[in-house]
Structure formats: structure tokens, C-alpha cells
Amino acid sequence: MAAERLVVIGGDAAGMSAASQARRRRGSDDLDIVVFERGRATSYSACGIPYWIGGAVGSEAELIARTPEQHRANDLDVRMRTEVVDIDLSARTVTARSLEDGKDYTQPYDSLMYATGSVPMRPKAEGFDAEGVYGVQVLDDGADLIRELDSGRVERVVVVGGGYIGLELAEACKIRGLDVTVVDLSRTPVGTFDPDIGQFIAEAVENLGITMVLGEAATSVETDDDGRAVAVHIQGGRRLPAELVILGLGVRPNVALAKKAGIPLGSSGGIAVDNRMRTQVEGVWSAGDCVESRHRLSGQRMVVALGTHANKQGRVAGINLGGGYATFPGVIGTAVTKVCDLEVARTGLSEQEADSAGYCFVTASVDSTTKAGYFPGAKPIRVKLIAEKRTGTLLGAQIAGREGAAKRIDTLATAIWNGMGVDEVLGLDLSYAPPFSPVWDPVLIAARKAFEAVEADVRADARAG
Amino acid sequence: MAAERLVVIGGDAAGMSAASQARRRRGSDDLDIVVFERGRATSYSACGIPYWIGGAVGSEAELIARTPEQHRANDLDVRMRTEVVDIDLSARTVTARSLEDGKDYTQPYDSLMYATGSVPMRPKAEGFDAEGVYGVQVLDDGADLIRELDSGRVERVVVVGGGYIGLELAEACKIRGLDVTVVDLSRTPVGTFDPDIGQFIAEAVENLGITMVLGEAATSVETDDDGRAVAVHIQGGRRLPAELVILGLGVRPNVALAKKAGIPLGSSGGIAVDNRMRTQVEGVWSAGDCVESRHRLSGQRMVVALGTHANKQGRVAGINLGGGYATFPGVIGTAVTKVCDLEVARTGLSEQEADSAGYCFVTASVDSTTKAGYFPGAKPIRVKLIAEKRTGTLLGAQIAGREGAAKRIDTLATAIWNGMGVDEVLGLDLSYAPPFSPVWDPVLIAARKAFEAVEADVRADARAG
Numbered sequence: 059m060a061a062e063r064l065v066v067i068g069g070d071a072a073g074m075s076a077a078s079q080a081r082r083r084r085g086s087d088d089l090d091i092v093v094f095e096r097g098r099a100t101s102y103s104a105c106g107i108p109y110w111i112g113g114a115v116g117s118e119a120e121l122i123a124r125t126p127e128q129h130r131a132n133d134l135d136v137r138m139r140t141e142v143v144d145i146d147l148s149a150r151t152v153t154a155r156s157l158e159d160g161k162d163y164t165q166p167y168d169s170l171m172y173a174t175g176s177v178p179m180r181p182k183a184e185g186f187d188a189e190g191v192y193g194v195q196v197l198d199d200g201a202d203l204i205r206e207l208d209s210g211r212v213e214r215v216v217v218v219g220g221g222y223i224g225l226e227l228a229e230a231c232k233i234r235g236l237d238v239t240v241v242d243l244s245r246t247p248v249g250t251f252d253p254d255i256g257q258f259i260a261e262a263v264e265n266l267g268i269t270m271v272l273g274e275a276a277t278s279v280e281t282d283d284d285g286r287a288v289a290v291h292i293q294g295g296r297r298l299p300a301e302l303v304i305l306g307l308g309v310r311p312n313v314a315l316a317k318k319a320g321i322p323l324g325s326s327g328g329i330a331v332d333n334r335m336r337t338q339v340e341g342v343w344s345a346g347d348c349v350e351s352r353h354r355l356s357g358q359r360m361v362v363a364l365g366t367h368a369n370k371q372g373r374v375a376g377i378n379l380g381g382g383y384a385t386f387p388g389v390i391g392t393a394v395t396k397v398c399d400l401e402v403a404r405t406g407l408s409e410q411e412a413d414s415a416g417y418c419f420v421t422a423s424v425d426s427t428t429k430a431g432y433f434p435g436a437k438p439i440r441v442k443l444i445a446e447k448r449t450g451t452l453l454g455a456q457i458a459g460r461e462g463a464a465k466r467i468d469t470l471a472t473a474i475w476n477g478m479g480v481d482e483v484l485g486l487d488l489s490y491a492p493p494f495s496p497v498w499d500p501v502l503i504a505a506r507k508a509f510e511a512v513e514a515d516v517r518a519d520a521r522a523g
Numbered sequence: 524m525a526a527e528r529l530v531v532i533g534g535d536a537a538g539m540s541a542a543s544q545a546r547r548r549r550g551s552d553d554l555d556i557v558v559f560e561r562g563r564a565t566s567y568s569a570c571g572i573p574y575w576i577g578g579a580v581g582s583e584a585e586l587i588a589r590t591p592e593q594h595r596a597n598d599l600d601v602r603m604r605t606e607v608v609d610i611d612l613s614a615r616t617v618t619a620r621s622l623e624d625g626k627d628y629t630q631p632y633d634s635l636m637y638a639t640g641s642v643p644m645r646p647k648a649e650g651f652d653a654e655g656v657y658g659v660q661v662l663d664d665g666a667d668l669i670r671e672l673d674s675g676r677v678e679r680v681v682v683v684g685g686g687y688i689g690l691e692l693a694e695a696c697k698i699r700g701l702d703v704t705v706v707d708l709s710r711t712p713v714g715t716f717d718p719d720i721g722q723f724i725a726e727a728v729e730n731l732g733i734t735m736v737l738g739e740a741a742t743s744v745e746t747d748d749d750g751r752a753v754a755v756h757i758q759g760g761r762r763l764p765a766e767l768v769i770l771g772l773g774v775r776p777n778v779a780l781a782k783k784a785g786i787p788l789g790s791s792g793g794i795a796v797d798n799r800m801r802t803q804v805e806g807v808w809s810a811g812d813c814v815e816s817r818h819r820l821s822g823q824r825m826v827v828a829l830g831t832h833a834n835k836q837g838r839v840a841g842i843n844l845g846g847g848y849a850t851f852p853g854v855i856g857t858a859v860t861k862v863c864d865l866e867v868a869r870t871g872l873s874e875q876e877a878d879s880a881g882y883c884f885v886t887a888s889v890d891s892t893t894k895a896g897y898f899p900g901a902k903p904i905r906v907k908l909i910a911e912k913r914t915g916t917l918l919g920a921q922i923a924g925r926e927g928a929a930k931r932i933d934t935l936a937t938a939i940w941n942g943m944g945v946d947e948v949l950g951l952d953l954s955y956a957p958p959f960s961p962v963w964d965p966v967l968i969a970a971r972k973a974f975e976a977v978e979a980d981v982r983a984d985a986r987a988g
Contacts, residue, residue, distance in 0.1 A: 071962070103895060103897070103957065103962060105895075105955070105956060105957050105962070106895060106897060106898070106957045109897075109898065109957055109958075114898065114899050115897050115898065115899075120897035121897060222956075364955060365955060365962040366953070366955035366962050366963070366964070366967075367952075369962055369963060370949075370950070370967075385950075386950070387947075387950040388952075389952045390952045391952070392952040392953060392954045392955075393954060393956075394954035394955065394956045394959050395956050396956065396958045396959070401959075403954050405952070405954070430568060430570075430571060432568070432571060432574075432580050432585035432586060433571070433574065433579065433580065434579050434580075462927070462930070464954065464959060465927070465930060465931070465954065465959055465960075466930070466933070467954050468931070468933075468934040468951075468953045468954055468964070468966070469933040469934050469936075469937050471934075471951065471952055471953060471954065472934050472937040472938055472941070472951055472953075473937055475951055475952065476937070476941040476943070478941070482852075484835075485835070485850075485851070485852040486933075486936065486937055486940055487832075487853075487854045487855045487856070487857040487870070487936055487940065488831070488857060488933045488936060488937075489857045489858060489859035489868050489870070489929065489930065489932050489933055489936065490570070490829060490830060490831035490857075490859065491570060491687075491858075491859045491860050491861065492568065492570050492571045492574055493574075493861045494859050494861070494866075494929060494930055495930070497536070497568060497570070497830040497831050497834055498831070498834060499831070499933070501933070502831075502835075
């Protein structure tokens with residue numbers, strides 16, 4: 059009997075995790091696996107690109123976890139610089155195009171894994187597709203940007219959008235000695251944080267010597283006669299000269315091919331999948347930045363482009379493709395980033411998200427230290443909690459602080475995941491020794507204060523009633 | 524109506540937390556609060572003493588969170604240098620003795636809070652009560668030890684017992700330039716860790732230039748004609764010369780006074796309390812190092828002397844004494860310490876504890892990095908998990924690594940607290956960005972490996988069946 063055929067579109071986190079897991083469970087006599095990758099690298103860390111640009115990471119090679127050759131040694135037929143340009147769901151074939159010679163060929167499949175990732179959001183306004191406007195998503199984008207920066211032609215950079223990637227790239231450019239401005243429509247950068255925490259981010263960015271233009275939209279990119287970007291125009295008429303414009307508006311799922319083929323999308327615009335990572339088309343699977351996930355608190359479907367989810371989802375798809383059983387349990391919006399020496403992290407719902415999801419809640423913020431206050435190297439940490447009124451269920455948490463602050467978000471993420479109330483969080487047996495935390499860990503102090511806020515609210519209601 | 528009278532014995536973490544919480548809820552017209560403290564300080568960090576000795580903390584004052592004067596400003600009648608020498612449960616009085624003038628007086632109470640803490644374990648063998656043999660538990664012990672070290676008379680130190688405090692004190696003495704030897708009966712130090720993790724601790728201690736004598740007991744302390752310690756003798760006849768001997772065998776609950784009065788102890792030797800911190804005697808409460816707590820996994824009662832529990836339990840007692848309702852939910856054995864730059868942490872059950880508690884389990888250990896492997900400053904981390912066979916329930920976790928490793932134990936503690944299986948842990952939405960973790964956080968990699976171990980065990984059983 060001929061081996062079954064699995065075709066994987068996309069050779070980064072989700073695609074290669076799926077391929078590798080499927081191979082672990084089924085040998086090449088049983089399952090033939092072909093992977094198409096448009097770029098020059100497989101299994102690389104897209105999240106590491108800003109650090110490569112900024113110089114903290116020395117070379118592209120360090121960002122690559124596994125090369126095509128390593129995957130091939132594992133019996134995966136990896137075809138590089140090959141783009142899938144068409145999927146025929148009824149014929150169960152894909153059309154692959156070699157980017158080397160431009161030739162197309164047809165590849166049949168029994169199962170298809172769609173793992174095309176995401177593309178940077180690009181405003182439809184004038185000039186945003188000009189030369190000198192960069193979105194950074196795949197490894198080749200990073201190489202292109204570094205080439206541009208190395209050319210010596212760039213002195214001024216405008217980053218449009220102050221999300222995670224925008225700020226990481228702004229810092230990288232600043233480290234390279236450039237004049238950097240970040241433009242963001244919100245009043246505080248990284249809109250997934252509440253403004254009180256976002257305020258810390260704004261200060262950290264400004265302390266780096268980066269100019270922030272907040273509460274204003276970039277309206278167009280001005281180009282010279284050669285069609286190259288020379289300035290960004292913003293609302294109200296200001297003009298920011300720049301030899302380089304970087305898109306930092308976030309990403310959207312790369313679903314054009316799926317849409318054309320008729321693979322159904324969800325309400326969020328990502329590919330709709332069930333918890334085993336099956337799309338709504340028999341035999342077609344998907345994972346990574348291009349799919350939508352279920353938020354466990356709001357119930358909403360959303361696209362979260364993050365390497366950690368891509369790896370997990372790819373693993374789940376691969377186990378299922380390999381004949382096993384695995385599910386992806388959804389997300390709760392955990393994220394972390396660093397701006398200079400400021401660490402910020404979040405999990406669960408922000409105030410705005412909690413409000414949209416229909417929750418009534420209280421908040422509590424506390425300032426403490428990462429180690430015992432008297433211990434050398436103790437750094438400031440602020441923990442903010444959002445708890446449901448009456449039940450006290452922890453809905454969200456945000457942290458801002460210095461070294462050693464942000465990773466505490468994982469404790470709170472685990473608490474939210476389990477539906478813990480703030481009174482229960484307060485009882486948690488967390489580790490304590492002076493080099494690691496005050497005798498009340500900041501997480502516990504915050505839980506105590508949130509508990510008091512829940513209690514006070516119930517009392518106020520009782521009095522009012 | 525006269526105010527009710529609360530008498531608190533012991534003015535550190537548990538006692539002062541209880542007094543402060545009770546005061547927050549009941550004014551002095553309603554509740555009169557008298558606190559007796561034997562020493563010279565209230566509300567200090569006993570856990571910080573080794574760092575004061577080693578010089579990382581500059582002065583005693585930095586270890587004091589709140590002075591007697593600050594407590595008095597809060598309407599607490601704090602009586603320093605006053606030891607309670609007797610409790611009459613039927614008369615509801617205590618006998619207090621001023622350590623200044625030696626005079627005794629009787630103090631009546633309606634409610635009694637017993638918060639006497641712990642005392643260092645001291646072998647009954649010859650010489651362990653000699654001059655020059657130090658146990659370090661209260662702040663005054665630290666001051667005494669520093670005086671001794673400052674005298675210049677000490678060159679060689681033997682620490683008997685390689686538990687947390689023993690090692691912290693050994694390191695502090697080494698930092699002061701002394702010749703330090705640690706003697707411990709176990710094959711690896713800090714017996715609450717499994718030997719494979721304890722091995723890392725032994726290496727870190729030895730790298731500091733501290734001599735470890737493992738698997739051998741100290742049998743006696745040799746004294747000179749003045750009765751001062753001059754050497755420690757160990758099994759097999761070896762003699763370790765030392766001008767100073769430090770007890771590092773851990774602590775036992777300070778229950779002599781309670782026992783004499785007839786306050787019942789539990790099976791572990793600590794005072795038996797319910798989850799509201801009530802003893803078995805009406806009107807008598809207790810909290811902190813002197814009580815026993817329930818281990819949530821093994822169900823066993825045990826004494827865990829740790830400032831974080833003392834504070835929480837004191838708070839719970841104080842809320843209840845203040846007319847509120849609060850409970851202490853028990854412990855799961857979380858602990859963390861640092862030896863030079865090695866960080867080690869544990870939570871839940873060790874292999875030996877899991878075995879004693881009757882669990883059948885598998886283990887999984889993984890080596891990873893604290894940040895993305897390519898990110899500057901990424902440090903090694905080993906995570907070991909213990910999971911119940913068949914159910915996959917996470918029973919215990921241990922971590923050893925360098926900077927940024929140990930605090931991850933809190934995520935695992937929260938997972939254990941909630942009874943999560945390793946497959947569920949694997950699904951957790953933990954924070955990821957290259958400066959904070961690899962794309963698979965070490966906690967998740969360990970969960971994945973533990974899951975595979977559980978799965979393999981079930982398969983092996985099925986084949987055998």
C-alpha cells in the first residue's frame with residue numbers, strides 16, 4: 059500500500075512542529091511528508107529578529123533552531139524557496155512555484171497542513187507600499203532591514219504603530235544610533251495594556267531617547283521622485299522626515315491562499331479550527347499565526363500571533379496527524395516584553411476587554427520589590443489585578459517593573475487558567491527567600507489588595523441595598 | 524463595657540500580623556492588645572540574618588519592617604524584653620517576666636495568641652551547648668554571631684547540618700574570609716531536595732571553597748578548659764578544629780511553654796490548630812513557626828518554619844480575632860534558596876515524600892535556558908517534575924539553575940495547588956519573549972517530557988497486561 063501524503067505549507071514553528079510530530083508517530087513508509095517553504099530558513103525565531111537587528115543576537119544562524127538539512131535527515135521532504143500559489147480542495151492538490159526558476163508544479167495530498175503565519179498590517183493609505191517602508195515578519199525581512207541599515211543611508215526612522223514589535227524594532231534602531239520616532243494612535247503604547255501600565259512603557263521608550271507621537275495617526279508616507287519614502291505625515295499636518303519607515307501595527311493572519319481555496323475563516327479573520335486544529339474542510343489542518351484561538355475567559359475567537367502558541371498548536375496538529383489525540387486548550391492573552399530595562403507583562407483580560415466581555419470588576423495595583431526590600435539588587439515591581447465583583451474571580455493581571463518582575467505573570471496566568479479567586483491566590487504557597495521576593499511576594503500583596511477591594515465593594519452594595 | 528483583652532506572646536511575623544489585623548478591625552475601646560516580646564526587635568526578617576552576617580545587608584535596622592514604636596503608634600501595647608514564663612489556661616492569665624529587672628507580673632487575657640516561633644535544633648550529644656556553638660534564629664542571635672566574628676578570634680567554622688539556613692550561614696562566613704566546613708548526615712545537602720538536584724547544591728557549595736563532609740554525623744563538640752568549642756568530632760573519628768560551631772540542622776517549634784500549660788500539640792510536634800488558627804483550647808490561638816500545617820498533597824501535618832507562612836497565618840488569626848472570617852489553606856512545601864549564583868527551588872512532594880504518601884509516580888528532568896538560547900544572558904535551568912502514574916497529576920517539582928531560574932517554581936506551585944495534570948500544564952498560556960524564555964518555556968518542556976513519561980508508562984502497562 060502506498061504511503062499517505064501530508065503536504066505542509068509553511069516551514070516555521072507551526073508547520074515544522076506538525077511535520078516533526080507526525081513523523082515521530084509515523085515512519086516514511088506510512089506517511090510521506092512534503093513541506094513547502096517560501097523563504098530561505100525553517101524553524102527560526104521570528105520573535106528574535108529585533109534583537110538580531112539591535113545586535114544582541116550576533117547572526118541570523120543563531121535564530122534558526124533547525125535547518126532544512128536537519129529536517130531532511132528526519133525524513134521530511136523540505137522544499138525551500140517554494141511558494142504554494144494555489145490549493146484545489148476537491149482535487150486534493152496544491153500548486154507549488156519555485157522561486158528560483160518560477161516554474162509551477164502540482165503536488166497531491168491526502169492531508170494538508172496550512173501554516174502560512176502572518177503578515178504585517180499595512181495601512182491602505184498613500185505611500186505605505188513605497189520603497190523604504192518595512193514590515194518585519196519573516197527572517198528574510200530582518201535580513202533586508204539590516205542591509206538597509208548597514209547601507210549608511212538611514213539616519214531617521216519612523217515606526218508607525220507602538221505595539222510589541224514596533225517598540226522592539228524602535229529600540230533596536232535606537233541602539234544602532236539612529237534618530238527614532240514612534241507614532242501611535244493610542245494615548246499609551248501597546249494597547250493591550252491598560253493606560254496606567256502603558257504609561258510606564260511610554261516613559262521607558264522616551265528614556266531611551268525615542269520620540270513618541272501619541273494619540274495621532276500616520277496618514278501617509280511621502281515619497282521622492284524615485285518612489286522612496288522620505289517622510290511620514292501625521293494628523294494635523296505634521297511631517298516627520300525619515301529615510302526608513304517601519305510598520306509596527308501588528309500582524310494579520312496570512313489567509314489569502316486559504317480564502318481563495320475556500321477554507322472557511324472565523325469571525326476574527328483567522329482560519330477557523332477546532333481544538334484538534336482541524337479546519338472546516340475534511341483533511342485540512344491549520345496552526346500558528348494564521349488561525350484563530352478561543353480566549354478562555356471572554357469566549358471570543360481571536361488571532362494571537364505568538365511563537366509559543368504556534369509551536370503548541372503545531373505539535374497538537376502533528377500528534378493528531380500522526381494518529382494520536384491531542385487538543386489545544388485556548389489562550390488567555392499572556393504576553394511579555396522588555397523596553398530597555400523595563401519589563402512589562404499581561405495575562406487574562408485588560409479592563410477594556412473585561413468590560414467588553416460583560417464583566418463587572420474591581421482593580422487593585424500595588425508597588426513592591428522583586429526581592430526583599432533590604433536585599434541588594436531589589437527592583438521595583440507594580441502588579442495590577444482585575445477581579446470580578448462579588449465572586450472575586452481573577453480576570454486579568456498586568457505587571458511593570460525592572461529585572462525579575464515580568465515572569466511573575468506566569469503564576470497569575472496559571473491562577474487565571476484555573477479560575478482562582480483572589481482570596482485563593484492569596485493563600486497560594488509561593489516561594490520565599492530574601493534574594494527572590496519580599497516575605498509577601500508582590501503577587502500575594504496584589505491578591506490581598508484585590509481581595510480587600512472585592513470585600514469593600516460587597517459591603518458598599520449591602521449598605522446601598 | 525470594658526474592652527476585651529488580647530494577649531500576644533511573640534512580636535515577630537505571626538504575632539504582629541495577628542495584632543495588626545485585629546487592630547484594623549477593632550479599635551482600642553473594643554479590644555485591648557498587649558504584645559510580649561522577649562527580644563529587642565519586632566517584625567523583623569529572620570530569613571535575612573545570613574545576608575546581614577555576610578554583609579549583603581548593611582545593618583540590623585534594614586531587617587526590621589516595623590519597630591515597637593511604630594506598632595505602639597498603632598495602639599498596640601508592645602512590651603519588649605519581656606518573656607512570658609507561664610500560662611494559666613483556667614485563670615486566663617499569663618505570667619510575664621521583664622528581662623531588664625527580672626520581675627514577674629500577671630496579665631489577664633480573654634484571647635491569647637501564641638506566636639513563639641522556633642528554636643534551632645541542637646543535638647543532645649556532648650558539647651553542643653558549649654560556648655562558641657551558635658544557633659541562629661532570632662535577630663539577637665545574629666547580633667551575637669556578628670560580634671563573635673568581628674572579634675577576630677574565629678578563623679575556622681564548622682556548620683553542623685546542611686539545610687537551608689546552614690548553607691546560607693556557611694556562605695556568609697565564607698564571604699567573610701573564613702575557613703568553612705559543612706557536616707551533613709545525608710549524601711547531598713538540603714535533604715528536602717531529591718539527590719539529583721541536591722548534587723547541584725553540593726557542587727555550588729564546594730565551588731565557593733567550602734568543604735563538605737557528607738554522609739557523616741557530627742558526634743560531639745570538643746571544648747577547651749574554659750568550656751569553649753575548639754573542634755567538632757565526626758563519625759569514624761575525624762576531628763575538625765573550629766573556633767566557631769554553627770547549628771544548621773533546622774529548627775523545631777518553640778512549644779515548651781504551651782506544653783507546660785496544656786495546649787495540645789499535633790503529631791508533628793507543633794501546636795495543633797484548625798484552619799482558622801485556633802488551638803484546641805477555647806480562646807487560645809496560634810500561628811507561625813510554632814504551629815503545624817496541613818500538607819495539601821500528602822494530608823500530613825508538618826511544621827514549616829517560613830516567614831511567608833507566619834505572616835499569612837498571623838493575618839488569618841488576626842482577622843478572626845477581629846471578628847472576621849479567614850482560613851489558612853495549608854501548604855505544599857514550596858521553598859527556594861540561593862547558594863552563590865545557584866538558585867534552587869522545590870514545591871509539592873519530593874520522590875521520597877511521594878513514595879511515603881503512597882503515590883506511584885514517574886519523573887522527568889529537562890535542561891534548558893532561562894531566556895531564548897540565543898539571547899545574551901541566557902542561563903542554564905534544570906526542571907524536574909514528579910507526576911502520578913496514570914492520572915498524570917503533577918505531584919512535585921524541583922528547579923536548579925542560575926539567575927532567573929528558581930522563581931519559575933511559583934508557576935508549578937500554582938499548578939500543583941490546582942491539581943493540574945502534566946498534560947494540562949503543557950497547555951498553559953505562559954509568557955514568551957526571547958529576553959524571558961525559550962519559545963517553549965522550561966516549565967512547558969518539562970511538562971511535555973513528564974506527559975510522555977506518563978503515556979509511556981500506561982502503554983507499558985497495557986502491553987504487560
